[in-house]
Amino acid sequence: MQKIVQCGNIQIPALGFGTYKLTGSEGEKAIEQALDIGYRHIDTAAFYGNEQEVGNALQNSGLAREDVFVTTKVWPTNFTKNQFVPSVEESLRKLKVDAVDLLLLHWPAEDETNKLAANLLLECYEKQYAKNVGVSNFSLAQFKNAQQLAPVICNQVEYNPHKNIGELLTYLQQQNLLLTAYSPLARGAVLNEPVIQHLATKYAKTGSQIVLRSLLQQQNVAAIPKASSPKHCLENMQVFDFELTDEDMQQVFTLKKP
Numbered sequence: 001m002q003k004i005v006q007c008g009n010i011q012i013p014a015l016g017f018g019t020y021k022l023t024g025s026e027g028e029k030a031i032e033q034a035l036d037i038g039y040r041h042i043d044t045a046a047f048y049g050n051e052q053e054v055g056n057a058l059q060n061s062g063l064a065r066e067d068v069f070v071t072t073k074v075w076p077t078n079f080t081k082n083q084f085v086p087s088v089e090e091s092l093r094k095l096k097v098d099a100v101d102l103l104l105l106h107w108p109a110e111d112e113t114n115k116l117a118a119n120l121l122l123e124c125y126e127k128q129y130a131k132n133v134g135v136s137n138f139s140l141a142q143f144k145n146a147q148q149l150a151p152v153i154c155n156q157v158e159y160n161p162h163k164n165i166g167e168l169l170t171y172l173q174q175q176n177l178l179l180t181a182y183s184p185l186a187r188g189a190v191l192n193e194p195v196i197q198h199l200a201t202k203y204a205k206t207g208s209q210i211v212l213r214s215l216l217q218q219q220n221v222a223a224i225p226k227a228s229s230p231k232h233c234l235e236n237m238q239v240f241d242f243e244l245t246d247e248d249m250q251q252v253f254t255l256k257k258p
Contacts, residue, residue, distance in 0.1 A: 001240050002014065002015060002038070002040065002237075002240060003015070003216055003240060005178060005220060005221070005222050007153050007154075007176055007177055007178050007220065008153070008176060010131075010132055010153060012041065012069055012101075012102075012178060012222055013039075013040045013041035013069055013222070014041075014216050014221070014222045014223070015039070015041065015212070015216060015222070015223060015224075015225075015236065015237065015239070016039065016041030016042065016043050016069070016071070016180070016222060016223065016224035017031070017034040017039040017041065017042050017043065017224065017225075017226070017227075017233070018043050018182060018224040018225055018226035019031060019042065019043060019044045019048060019050055019053075019054060019226065020045075020048050020182075020226055021048070021226070022048075022050055022053065022226070022228060023048070023049055023050045023053060024053070026228075027050050027053045027228075028053040028056050028057050030227075030228045030233070031053060031054055031057035032057045032060055032061060033230050033233060034227075034233050035057060035058070035061040035063060035068070036061070037230070037233055037234050037237055038237055039233075039237065040063075040067060040068050040069060041068070041069040041071075041222070041224070042054055042057075042058070042068060042069070042070050042071070043071045043156075043180070043182075043224045044070070044071065044072050044073075044095075045072055045073035045075070045104075045106055046072065046073060046074060046075050046078070046087060046090075046091055046106075047073065047075045047106060051072060051091050051094035051095050052094045054070070054094075054095055055094050055095040055096040055097070056096075058070070058095070058096065058097070059096055065097060069101045069102070070095065070097065070100050070101050070102075071100065071101065071102040071103075071104065071156075071180075072091050072095065072100050072102075072103060072104070073103070073104040073105070073106035073136055073156075074087055074088060074091075074103070074104070074105055074106060074117070074121075075087075075106050075107075076105075076106065076107050076108075076109045076113070076117075079105070079109055079113050079114075079116060079117040079120070080116070081116070081120070084117065084120040084123075084124075085120065085123060085124060085127070085129075088103065088124050088129050088130075089129070092129060098128075099128055099129055099130055099131055100129070100130050100131070101130075101131050101132060102130065102131070102132045102133070102134060102153075102154060103121065103124055103125075103129065103130035103132070103133050103134075104133070104134045104135055104136045104154065104156055105117050105118070105121060105134075105135045105136060105138070105146070106136050106137070107136065107137045108135070108137060108138050108139070108142050111142075111145070114138075114142060114145065114146065115145070115149060118145075118146045118148075118149035118150045118152075119149055119150070121133045121146075121149075121150045121152075122149060122150040122151070125150065125151065132151075132153050132154070133150055133151060133152055133153070134152045134153050134154030134155060134156065134178070135152055135154070135155050135156075136155065136156035136157065136180075137156070137157055137158075138155055138157075139168070140167055140168045140171055143155050143168070143171075152177075153177050153178055154177060154178040154179070154180055155168065155172060155177070155178075155179055155180075156179075156180040156181075156182060156224075157179065157180075157181070157182070158181070158182055158183045159179065159181035159182075159183075159184065159215065159221070159223075160181065160183060160184050160185060160186040160190055160211065160215070161186070161190045161193070161196070161211060161214065161252050161253075161255040161256065162186050162189065162190055162255060162256065162257050163186075163256070163257070164256040164257060164258065165179075166256075169218070169221070172220055173219045173220045176220065177220065178220055178221075178222060179220060179221050179222070180221075180222045180223070180224060181215050181221060181222065181223040181224070182224055184211060184212060184215055184223040184224070184225050185208055185211055185212075185225060190207075190211055190255065191207040191208065191211070193255055195251050195252060195254065195255060196210050196211060196252070196255075199244070199248055199251070199252070202248075203242055203244075205239075205242065206235060208225070208232070208235060208236060209235065209236070209238060209239050210244070210252075211252075212225060212236060212239045213239045213242065213243070213244055214244055214249060214252040216239060217243065217244060217249060
């Protein structure tokens with residue numbers, strides 16, 4: 001049973017499908033397969049150049065729009081008064097939706113540009129182009145600044161057992177906001193850790209499943225692994241039939257780098 005993260009009145013499937021580099025007919029097919037397997041949270045971005053493929057896959061899936069949580073992002077070159085809203089409108093056209101469930105600022109720029117972007121994010125929220133808004137790759141200080149200007153509910157950052165983001169994660173948890181973890185497997189680097197290999201044997205799971213489970217057991221954390229093969233796509237989804245003990249979670253936490 002897929003876990004749902006509840007942030008205020010918003011429900012977000014904890015396990016999403018990352019689509020970075022999934023382009024063209026092969027990318028579209030991979031996204032369709034993910035939806036078919038049961039993913040109900042799809043993450044894309046204007047910068048990925050595959051919003052059209054995501055839109056086609058959503059349309060071809062036959063799923064009701066409200067059944068899939070869709071995230072996209074605005075690239076910093078569009079953090080201007082003239083380009084921001086039109087770029088979001090273009091994203092909606094490519095995705096074939098009236099609104100996305102979550103619209104993010106993809107990367108921070110300098111402070112004044114971030115302020116402008118947060119105000120434009122609020123404008124898109126008020127135009128109902130996005131049901132929720134947030135940021136990606138923002139530091140804690142940058143996130144707090146954005147909070148002053150727009151109702152941001154999420155910070156999407158690289159997070160895996162090697163990444164120490166304790167202060168940011170604690171803040172988001174205290175505020176009942178979402179942290180979405182991209183590169184949750186550290187591009188495979190964490191799978192070589194003896195701790196992960198030991199737990200994989202103990203639970204009769206793969207290393208990837210142990211890592212994903214360790215993230216999804218944390219409060220207010222969602223993860224968006226990318227998998228182009230149906231085998232890995234399905235494997236990543238099979239993490240809701242077991243639970244790591246507190247002691248085993250602490251073992252995973254020892255892998256954090258300074």
